[in-house]
Amino acid sequence: MTAVIEARTEPEDVPNTYPSFAFRGVALIASISAIVLTATAGRYDYFGDELYFLSAGRRLDYTYADQGVVVPVFAWLADQLAPGSVTALRLPAVLMCVGAVVVAALIAYELRGNHRVQMLAAIAYALSGLAANQVVLSTFSFDATLTAVITWLFVRWVRTRQDWLIVVAGLAAALDMQVKWMIPIVWACLGIAVIVCGPRELLRRPALWVATGILASSLIPILYWQSQHNWPQLAMGAVIGAEQDATGYGQVGFLPQFPILAGILGTLLLAIGLWAAFKQESLRPYRFIAVTLVIMTAFVMITHGRPYYPGGLFPAIFAFGAVGLWQYDRKRWMNMALIPIVGISVLTTIVTLTVIPLAPSWRTQAEDAIDLGLRTAFFGNTNWSSMVAAVNVGYLTLTPAEKTNAVIVAQGYPQAGAVEQFGRQYGLPATYSPSRGFGFFGPPPDSATSVVYVGLDTAEHDLRTRFTEVERVVHLDDPMGIPGIDRMTTVWVCKGPKQQWSTMWDSMTTLYFDLGLWRDDRTTTRPTH
Structure with missing residues (x-):
């Protein structure tokens, strides 16, 4: 009896029909995003990490001390095809961001969202602070989209029960492992969420364990390299935690940064999505995605990680929010309120992409790590x-x-x-x-x-x-x-x-990066070669 209940993917009061995918509307949003982001990609000078990726690309290897090989490969390609072009360097990040926009709409489609719902989810990601941050060549640029793809594949599996989707998710996770080493944590959080709230049938599917094996196999060369170099990535965790505390107000300042990352419209959908996942019957089979975000956020907070680490789950929750908003018995004023919210979100994005970085004459002196973080965001790295x-x-x-x-x-x-x-x-x-x-x-x-x-x-x-x-x-x-x-x-x-x-x-050699500021909390962890 329990197995029968878990296998049911749709509640009885949801009609057994699906809207078509809003291809034209989503394609238009994705195209506008691609054009705008490409046109403004070069407004900042190189960031320090981008310069490091270029150097890593000149020394191509199967893995590195702090990341996989994918980002250095794209940096190397950009350096070969368009040396010195910041825009060319960031073009892969632009494409990954546009991909996340499309994935948000695809997840909304899987949740039975109509054309407007799909477009709302896509617009929310396109106007989010995550999208603005993603258009810099970084491990996050690729990790966020690949994580979103993995959540989409799991959501689609819940609807169709096609096990090959889980295997593809494992392949996507293995690829993500060659980018950023957070995906095993995301995979584990997904597993815990499924155990907590289902569908537990997933745990009995051989495809899940095949996918997990694929991901585990992708760790072998990385673990070998780390073991030969005294596990620098383990020591790096403490360093990142100290930096996060110094530049982001630590755990106290973690959650307040979510609205910045989500954007105005995205914050609304994020809140509605988490609420709808637990309150609306049509989203009950997919509730584990929302629980994954909660578990992942708690883990990153406890370990003093970066606020954007759970960002790859935002497209799915934006889709939850768009579906929940449309299914909610709204009043007329609620519908009208969406217009200024979207309008303000668009205006904020335009200002962000055209006004920032600010003119150098507006600079103030940075006295601590927090000041330096703000300076970098508003002015970039110069000189x-x-x-x-x-x-x-x-x-x-x-x-x-x-x-x-x-x-x-x-x-x-x-x-x-x-x-x-x-x-x-x-x-x-x-x-x-x-x-x-x-x-x-x-x-x-x-x-x-x-x-x-x-x-x-x-x-x-x-x-x-x-x-x-x-x-x-x-x-x-x-x-x-x-x-x-x-x-x-x-x-x-x-x-x-x-x-x-x-x-x-x-x-x-040291993993600690001296900011040179008098309030900088120092970490002296040093790996031994």
């Missing part, structure tokens, strides 16, 4: 080229003989990425950094006896313990600049390393 030009000044002080055995070493991984990206015009030598994933690219050769080092002012004491000669060459300290780029930044010329690089590198 990379000035920092690299300063590195070139240091390099020019070397004699021809010294240049033959010279390297560039950057304190932070974004600085190293910037030197590689902007330093090609100067003919600078090979660049290294002991910072995070860049440190695992390896140390300079032991033959390197001259070093042009760029980092924060505070690095000088450490340099003097490592080299026999340390000379300060250039100092950048714009009060309105960004530490590590054009504020509190120094270029040194160092000679005579006191140890071989292969020995010294282990004591230099």
Whole structure:
């Protein structure tokens, strides 16, 4: 009897008919999103992580210390096809964002949403803060859409009971594993949610365990690499947690950031979607998706993760909200209220995409990590080229003989990425950094006896313990600049390393990224190669 009840996918009061997919309407929304996002993709200069992805793409490997290979591959392709183009670099992220818009509509379709419901779900994602954040080349850009695809496949399985959909979901999860290493947690949260509220029949399907096996198999090369490098990703969790506490008000500030990520219309649908999943009978078979979001959010909060980590579940909940709103016995004023809400959401998105980043003259001085986070959001990262030009000044002080055995070493991984990206015009030598994933690219050769080092002012004491000669060459300290780029930044010329690089590198590598701000909470976790 229980099995019969669980197998029933539709409540009796829901007609056994389906609306057609709103292909033209969704295609129009997706097309507008693609055009607008592509046209505005280059408004920000490179972000530090994007510069790192470009460097990783120049050192292609089957996996990395902190991510899979997919994003570096796309960075490499962009660098080959359109060197120096920020828009080309971000085009894959634009396409992934547009894909998430379509998936939101597809989920609404699976939930019996009519054309308006499907378009409302698609519009909500297109106007969300997630979409704006997704149009930067990052692991989140791909992970959010792939997670949305996985939820869509599970929702469709509930309606059709076609087991091949679960196997495809496993393949999508295995692909996502080559992007960002959060998908096993999402998969586990989905499993817990199914255990809690069904459909428990899913647990008895061999296809689920085949899919889980596919995902598990995709972890093998990653786990092998991590085991050979002292598990840096495990240590990285504590570092990310400390950074999140410093830049995002910690756990207290986690949930208030959801409305920013969801947007105005998205926040409304997010709230209605969670309510409808537990109150409306037509959504009862799919309730496990909403429970997954709750479990995932709790996990990320407890572990001090980033607020956007559960973002891949937002398209499904937007679809829940759109369906719940349409099925609710609304008053006339409720229907009328949707017009200004959508209008304000559109206006907010237009302002975000055209006004931000703000003019440099509006900048204020960043005093702590929170200020720096706001500065980055409203102004982006600027003056990379000035920092690299300063590195070139240091390099020019070397004699021809010294240049033959010279390297560039950057304190932070974004600085190293910037030197590689902007330093090609100067003919600078090979660049290294002991910072995070860049440190695992390896140390300079032991033959390197001259070093042009760029980092924060505070690095000088450490340099003097490592080299026999340390000379300060250039100092950048714009009060309105960004530490590590054009504020509190120094270029040194160092000679005579006191140890071989292969020995010294282990004591230099660190997962902690020094922001250079006086309130910065420091984490000194260092992996050993």
